[in-house]
Amino acid sequence: MQQVARFLADNSDSFVDALKQFLRIPSVSASSAHRGDVRRAAEFVRDQLLGAGLSVRVVETEGHPIVHGSWLEAKGDPTVLVYGHYDVQPPDPLNEWISPPFEPTVRDGRLFARGATDDKGQLFTHLKSLEAWMKCTGRLPVNVHVVIEGEEEVGSTSLDRFLEENREQLRCDVAVISDTSQFGPNMPAITYGLRGIVACEVTLRGPNWDLHSGVFGGAVANPINVLAKLIGALHDDRGRVTVPGFYDDVVPLAAAEHDRLEKLPFDEADFVRSLGVTAIHGEAGFSTNERRWCRPTCDVNGILGGYQGEGPKTIIPSKATAKITCRLVPKQDPEKIIHGLRTHFERLSPSSVKLEFQTFHGCPAHVFDPTSPYMSAAKTAIRSAFDVEPMYIREGGSIPVVGSLKQILRVDTLLLGWGQNTDNLHGPNEHFSLADFRRGTLASAHLWHELSCAGAMDR
Amino acid sequence: MQQVARFLADNSDSFVDALKQFLRIPSVSASSAHRGDVRRAAEFVRDQLLGAGLSVRVVETEGHPIVHGSWLEAKGDPTVLVYGHYDVQPPDPLNEWISPPFEPTVRDGRLFARGATDDKGQLFTHLKSLEAWMKCTGRLPVNVHVVIEGEEEVGSTSLDRFLEENREQLRCDVAVISDTSQFGPNMPAITYGLRGIVACEVTLRGPNWDLHSGVFGGAVANPINVLAKLIGALHDDRGRVTVPGFYDDVVPLAAAEHDRLEKLPFDEADFVRSLGVTAIHGEAGFSTNERRWCRPTCDVNGILGGYQGEGPKTIIPSKATAKITCRLVPKQDPEKIIHGLRTHFERLSPSSVKLEFQTFHGCPAHVFDPTSPYMSAAKTAIRSAFDVEPMYIREGGSIPVVGSLKQILRVDTLLLGWGQNTDNLHGPNEHFSLADFRRGTLASAHLWHELSCAGAMDR
Numbered sequence: 001m002q003q004v005a006r007f008l009a010d011n012s013d014s015f016v017d018a019l020k021q022f023l024r025i026p027s028v029s030a031s032s033a034h035r036g037d038v039r040r041a042a043e044f045v046r047d048q049l050l051g052a053g054l055s056v057r058v059v060e061t062e063g064h065p066i067v068h069g070s071w072l073e074a075k076g077d078p079t080v081l082v083y084g085h086y087d088v089q090p091p092d093p094l095n096e097w098i099s100p101p102f103e104p105t106v107r108d109g110r111l112f113a114r115g116a117t118d119d120k121g122q123l124f125t126h127l128k129s130l131e132a133w134m135k136c137t138g139r140l141p142v143n144v145h146v147v148i149e150g151e152e153e154v155g156s157t158s159l160d161r162f163l164e165e166n167r168e169q170l171r172c173d174v175a176v177i178s179d180t181s182q183f184g185p186n187m188p189a190i191t192y193g194l195r196g197i198v199a200c201e202v203t204l205r206g207p208n209w210d211l212h213s214g215v216f217g218g219a220v221a222n223p224i225n226v227l228a229k230l231i232g233a234l235h236d237d238r239g240r241v242t243v244p245g246f247y248d249d250v251v252p253l254a255a256a257e258h259d260r261l262e263k264l265p266f267d268e269a270d271f272v273r274s275l276g277v278t279a280i281h282g283e284a285g286f287s288t289n290e291r292r293w294c295r296p297t298c299d300v301n302g303i304l305g306g307y308q309g310e311g312p313k314t315i316i317p318s319k320a321t322a323k324i325t326c327r328l329v330p331k332q333d334p335e336k337i338i339h340g341l342r343t344h345f346e347r348l349s350p351s352s353v354k355l356e357f358q359t360f361h362g363c364p365a366h367v368f369d370p371t372s373p374y375m376s377a378a379k380t381a382i383r384s385a386f387d388v389e390p391m392y393i394r395e396g397g398s399i400p401v402v403g404s405l406k407q408i409l410r411v412d413t414l415l416l417g418w419g420q421n422t423d424n425l426h427g428p429n430e431h432f433s434l435a436d437f438r439r440g441t442l443a444s445a446h447l448w449h450e451l452s453c454a455g456a457m458d459r
Numbered sequence: 460m461q462q463v464a465r466f467l468a469d470n471s472d473s474f475v476d477a478l479k480q481f482l483r484i485p486s487v488s489a490s491s492a493h494r495g496d497v498r499r500a501a502e503f504v505r506d507q508l509l510g511a512g513l514s515v516r517v518v519e520t521e522g523h524p525i526v527h528g529s530w531l532e533a534k535g536d537p538t539v540l541v542y543g544h545y546d547v548q549p550p551d552p553l554n555e556w557i558s559p560p561f562e563p564t565v566r567d568g569r570l571f572a573r574g575a576t577d578d579k580g581q582l583f584t585h586l587k588s589l590e591a592w593m594k595c596t597g598r599l600p601v602n603v604h605v606v607i608e609g610e611e612e613v614g615s616t617s618l619d620r621f622l623e624e625n626r627e628q629l630r631c632d633v634a635v636i637s638d639t640s641q642f643g644p645n646m647p648a649i650t651y652g653l654r655g656i657v658a659c660e661v662t663l664r665g666p667n668w669d670l671h672s673g674v675f676g677g678a679v680a681n682p683i684n685v686l687a688k689l690i691g692a693l694h695d696d697r698g699r700v701t702v703p704g705f706y707d708d709v710v711p712l713a714a715a716e717h718d719r720l721e722k723l724p725f726d727e728a729d730f731v732r733s734l735g736v737t738a739i740h741g742e743a744g745f746s747t748n749e750r751r752w753c754r755p756t757c758d759v760n761g762i763l764g765g766y767q768g769e770g771p772k773t774i775i776p777s778k779a780t781a782k783i784t785c786r787l788v789p790k791q792d793p794e795k796i797i798h799g800l801r802t803h804f805e806r807l808s809p810s811s812v813k814l815e816f817q818t819f820h821g822c823p824a825h826v827f828d829p830t831s832p833y834m835s836a837a838k839t840a841i842r843s844a845f846d847v848e849p850m851y852i853r854e855g856g857s858i859p860v861v862g863s864l865k866q867i868l869r870v871d872t873l874l875l876g877w878g879q880n881t882d883n884l885h886g887p888n889e890h891f892s893l894a895d896f897r898r899g900t901l902a903s904a905h906l907w908h909e910l911s912c913a914g915a916m917d918r
Contacts, residue, residue, distance in 0.1 A: 030770040090768050096668060154770055181674070195673060199771040208735030209555060210886040214654060214856025215640070217758050217786050218750040219730075221740035224759040224781070225694065231684060232691030271678075276667030281680035281811035288678045297677040300684050301774050306761035307782060309549055311489040311613055312658040312819045314784055314856075315760050315885050322683070323766060325773055327676050352740035360771045397673025397773075426774050427669040 004445050007132045012438055015128050016111065018048070019437070020104040022086075022120050023113035029064055029087035029154045038064045038150050041086040041120075045127075045148045052131035054146065061158030064150030068166075071134075072143045078374075078455035079143035079172040080448070081411065082130075083401055084123025084179065085152030088115035089426045096428035109434050116432040117419035122178040123148060125418055125437065129444035141452035145170055149401075152179075155361025156400050163408040173455070174374040175405045176447065178440065180395050180417030181425075183264065185433075188386045188443070190378055191415035193293065193367035193394035194402055196328035198338045199360035202227070202345055203321040204353040210306070210315040221352035223320040224305040230348050231322060234298050238284040241298045241326070243340040249331040253294050261289050264391060274422055293394035297327040298341075327396060334362035363400035368412050377450035378414045385443035416443070463904050466591045471897055474587050475570070477507070478896070479563040481545075481579050482572040488523055488546035488613045497523045497609050500545040500579075504586075504607045511590035513605065520617030523609030527625075530593075531602045537833075537914035538602035538631040539907070540870065541589075542860055543582025543638065544611030547574035548885045555887035568893050575891040576878035581637035582607060584877055584896065588903035600911035604629055608860075611638075614820025615859050622867040632914070633833040634864045635906065637899065639854050639876030640884075642723065644892075647845045647902070649837055650874035652752065652826035652853035653861055655787035657797045658819035661686070661804055662780040663812040669765070669774040680811035682779040683764040689807050690781060693757050697743040700757045700785070702799040708790040712753050720748050723850065733881055752853035756786040757800075786855060793821035822859035827871050836909035837873045844902035875902070 008015075027041035028034040042058055042065045049056045049069035059066040064087065072079070091101035091114045099105035104113035111121065126146070133140050147170070149159050163170065183189040204223040211220065236242050253261075266289060272280060282291040291297075305320030307313035326337055342357050349355045370392050382390040395415070402413045418440025424430045467474075486500035487493040501517055501524045508515045508528035518525040523546065531538070550560035550573045558564035563572035570580065585605070592599050606629070608618050622629065642648040663682040670679065695701050712720075725748060731739060741750040750756075764779030766772035785796055801816050808814045829851050841849040854874070861872045877899025883889045 030768065030772070032769070090766070090772060092766060092768060092772075093669070197673070197773070199773075201771075206736055209883060209888065210552070211734065212856060212880070212885040213756075213758050213760060213784055214656070214786060214854070215880045215884065216734070216751060217784075217855060218741050218754050218756040219739060219747045219855075220734060220736050221738075222758045224762050225690060225757075228687040228690035228759065228762070228781075229694070230691075231687035232689075235684065235688070275670065275675070275679060277665055277679050277811060278813055279680075279809075279811040280678060281809060282677050291677040292675060295677050297672075298684075299672050299676050299681045299775060300687065300765065301672060301772055302765035302767050302776070303683050303687070303762055303779065304767050306759065307549070307551060308761055308763050309489065309551060310491070312660075312782055312784065313489070313549060313551075313760055313885070314656070314658075316758060317761070318886075320762065323771055325672055325676075325771065327673060350738075350740060352736060352738040354737055395673070396676055396678075397671060421671070421674045424668060425674065426671040426772070427777075429668065 001446065001449050003136045004132045005442060007136050008441055008445060015441065016434060019121060019124050022124065023104040023115055024102055026102045027087050027150065028090050029151050030090055038087055042067050042150055045086050048127050049146060052127060053134040054130065059162060061162065063158045066158065066162050067148045069146040070144065071140050074140055074143045077142045077452050078174065079145065080451055081145040081147060081170060081172040081175040082126045083175060083177045084126065084148045085119045085150065086148050087150040087153050088120065089153050093428060098429055106434065110431040111434055112429055112431040114430055116430050117423040118425040118430065119152065119179045121432040121437055122418055122440065125178060125440040125444045128441050129448065132445055133448060141448045145172060157361065159401060160404050160408065163404055167408060170409055172409060172411055175411050175413040176416065177399060177413055178416050178418055179399055180415045181419050181421040182417055183391050183393050185420060186386065186388060188382045188388065188390045189393045189417060190375065190390050191393055191395045191417060192370045194365060194399055195396050196332065196334060196363050196365035197325055197398040198328065198334045198362035199325045200338060200341055201321060201323050201358045203319055203356040204349065205319045206353050207316065207318050209318050213314040213316050216316055220316060221350060222316050223353055224317055226350060226353050227305065227320040227322060230345055231300055233348055234344065239282055241296065243298065243337065243344050245336060245340045246296065249333065250296060250329055251331055253290065262287065264289065264393065292396040294329055296329050296332060298324065300324050327398065328365045330365045330367050332365065334364055338362060363398055363403050366402045366406065372412060373454040374414060374451060377454035378416055378447060381446035381450045382416065382443050384446045385439050460905065460908055462595045463591045464901060466595050467900055467904060474900065475893060478580060478583050481583065482563040482574055483561055485561045486546050486609065487549050488610050489549055497546055501526050501609055504545050507586050508605060511586060512593040513589065518621060520621065522617045525617065525621050526607045528605035529603065530599050533599055533602045536601045536911050537633065538604065539910055540604045540606060540629060540631040540634040541585045542634055542636045543585065543607045544578045544609065545607050546609040546612050548612050552887060557888055569890040570893055571888055571890040573889055575889050576882040577884040577889065578611065578638045580891040580896055581877055581899065584637060584899040584903045587900050588907065591904055592907060600907045604631060616820065618860060619863050619867065622863055626867060629868060631868060631870055634870050634872040635875065636858060636872055637875050637877055638858055639874045640878050640880040641876055642850045642852050644879060645845065645847060647841045647847065647849045648852045648876060649834065649849050650852055650854045650876060651829045653824060653858050654855050655791065655793060655822050655824035656784055656857040657787065657793045657821035658784045659797060659800055660780060660782050660817045662778055662815040663808065664778045665812050666775065666777050668777050672773040672775050675775055679775060680809060681775050682812055683776055685809060685812050686764065686779040686781060689804055690759055692807055693803065698741055700755065702757065702796065702803050704795060704799045705755065708792065709755060709788055710790050712749065721746065723748065723852065751855040753788055755788050755791060757783065759783050786857065787824050789824045789826050791824065793823055797821060822857055822862050825861045825865065831871060832913040833873060833910060836913040837875055837906060840905035840909045841875065841902050843905045844898050
């Protein structure tokens with residue numbers, strides 16, 4: 001392991017250069033215009049795995065390809081499945097980036113680019129730690145499957161089928177994913193819970209075209225005004241979501257877990273300052289960490305209608321559209337929630353507008369028990385690399401693959417985040433601390449060793 | 460007059476060609492990119508007036524120039540001020556135009572282009588009727604000032620100053636504006652009332668940048684959700700506007716006027732069908748014509764926030780913006796209403812978002828008495844050209860200059876609309892019936908004669 005650690009230290013700069021190459025590929029999976037770039041990113045991952053000494057195949061899907069690397073020669077040792085995604089979120093709003101999203105730039109020890117943290121930078125720590133073990137020792141301490149997909153940001157539509165079709169081949173003991181965050185700077189964390197998600201797009205159509213608001217205003221429904229009213233009605237005055245059946249299956253937090261969350265170091269003033277908001281805001285009766293990790297939400301992610309140019313324009317718009325997502329907590333059924341959302345809009349929508357309701361991917365929340373030997377292995381590995389004890393936390397985001405891995409391959413996932421949740425994931429100026437990148441790579445290298453020991457104890 | 464009518468008939472095609480030239484100039488006053496085009500449109504109007512034999516000057520302002528033509532040699536006859544505007548609304552949404560907005564195209568006897576009706580096509584009827592009188596008789600039956608501005612669609616900001624600085628020179632007996640509509644096909648109308656307007660833009664700012672909706676959702680205010688709630692609260696369940704003080708000064712319609720409105724031929728099913736809406740919609744207890752002519756409104760003309768691209772994007776947007784206008788009725792004070800709007804948003808906006816409130820131009824409503832000799836002259840002129848009796852109607856739109864003409868020059872305005880309110884004013888595929896263009900020009904030619912007679916009776 002010392003030899004591996006030295007190899008990582010010696011090659012640190014070249015790893016950053018390779019990561020920059022990866023980040024230069026605009027692999028925006030949501031945009032059909034970037035289809036070719038998404039494939040280039042898959043090929044880049046393939047070449048990295050081949051360079052590390054793994055067997056690799058690029059598996060075609062109906063969407064973007066899945067890269068599958070493996071090394072299975074550690075007889076008797078556990079098998080680990082490492083998952084990541086090489087696709088990224090759209091870079092909009094472009095004009096808010098200080099340096100262009102696909103021209104990786106280092107400022108103040110941080111690497112700025114779309115995907116720097118989510119997830120190219122984080123998955124790269126595992127590719128490089130595997131490469132280090134192979135180059136230093138000619139083998140790995142554990143058997144490894146590496147599965148890197150290109151559709152995570154658009155719902156991982158092809159992944160389940162891949163997992164199902166390769167269920168036997170991918171048999172493993174535990175999964176590892178680095179697509180979450182530390183709890184704060186130098187506060188590495190193991191995430192034992194994720195929220196689920198449902199997504200939809202609501203369009204209200206009024207007149208066939210934009211009408212003069214003087215000639216017609218007052219006599220026809222304005223789709224923006226109506227949509228605003230329906231969205232406004234999604235929450236009551238206490239910040240609770242009014243969607244029918246929304247809280248039916250939500251289980252209150254156990255007292256012990258509530259206490260553990262309350263004890264986490266959390267500076268609300270600093271939270272407010274770091275985001276630039278004027279105050280916190282959310283469901284009455286819950287703390288900020290409960291609100292973002294343990295309570296369901298309903299957020300509009302985008303809204304559009306009518307005139308957007310300079311100055312006023314006096315029209316009744318012909319339509320208005322909103323993109324809406326709900327974050328879910330354990331026991332909430334995505335199907336039931338999306339049905340409730342549809343019902344909300346159908347019930348409140350007046351007959352003077354036409355309602356269109358389109359749904360996107362969804363997945364349930366996932367929480368697992370933090371007491372397995374693999375969890376202890378992760379804890380030891382992180383402590384070795386970061387020199388501090390990792391915290392146990394939950395996360396407000398959704399990683400649908402965690403549910404798929406549990407359901408299809410029957411394994412728990414170690415969610416080991418090396419980045420910070422202030423790294424502007426999904427926003428402009430996304431970045432990754434190079435110190436976190438290096439420590440994450442070292443922790444990953446320790447992890448293969450510790451998982452091997454955990455496997456030995458398990459026997 | 461017969462000679463004039465023959466001249467108009469003989470030159471009908473060349474008038475349409477000249478109008479097309481006018482319509483090819485994209486004189487969008489709201490867009491600074493079109494500044495040069497707006498000036499070109501002013502110069503086009505200047506050349507038309509010179510060609511008709513009037514004295515002309517192009518008056519520079521802080522905004523777009525005002526073209527002032529005059530012919531004042533009808534000693535003892537009344538003086539008429541003809542107002543129009545050569546600027547047009549932005550052509551968005553561009554992709555909904557069947558033929559490009561600035562490539563005038565005739566289909567089914569209708570001329571399609573931005574400004575075809577509002578107001579290039581309508582003001583052109585007066586330029587051509589004046590030209591006809593001058594070319595046929597070497598003089599006009601009345602004295603005439605023609606004032607054509609280029610800022611009507613952005614609030615006529617320079618016009619009042621022009622009227623004030625030229626108050627003596629512009630002394631006149633009555634004003635004529637064709638910027639309204641007929642009541643329906645072959646139902647010419649004299650409009651004796653207009654609504655006023657106030658306009659504002661509301662922006663709510665949350666976090667400094669778009670946040671990951673998983674990591675932060677539930678713990679910070681979502682500016683779109685909040686804005687939707689505030690907009691939704693602008694109307695109560697009966698469609699009444701909840702802005703503080705909104706109805707304080709609204710005077711109920713007199714029974715006689717109410718009865719006259721009810722007697723107008725109006726087919727609601729046809730209204731619904733022609734707009735492509737599924738049902739009418741508005742303030743409870745009022746008919747469609749009352750709602751759009753005699754009741755105040757509050758409409759969102761545009762809304763924008765968050766992600767607009769393909770597929771979902773899981774963010775909490777950093778801001779959301781809405782453009783809002785209220786249409787006003789007589790006695791409502793624009794200052795008071797805009798103050799009420801600001802109060803609505805300030806009162807309901809939570810401390811977790813920052814509110815920005817910007818106001819644009821506004822003007823009060825205007826209703827005048829339909830019994831002057833000039834009104835009778837207009838009635839006779841219209842009957843002569845259209846072969847039917849014109850109707851007396853009100854209008855839901857706003858023409859701020861009507862108030863300025865009353866306040867500064869102390870004259871009433873004859874609002875003589877030649878177009879139809881289904882001509883897609885302000886929307887895509889704006890058009891003007893060529894038959895209406897021809898009859899409007901003929902009615903205008905009659906009008907100068909009738910106004911001269913009215914002046915004689917007046918003495």
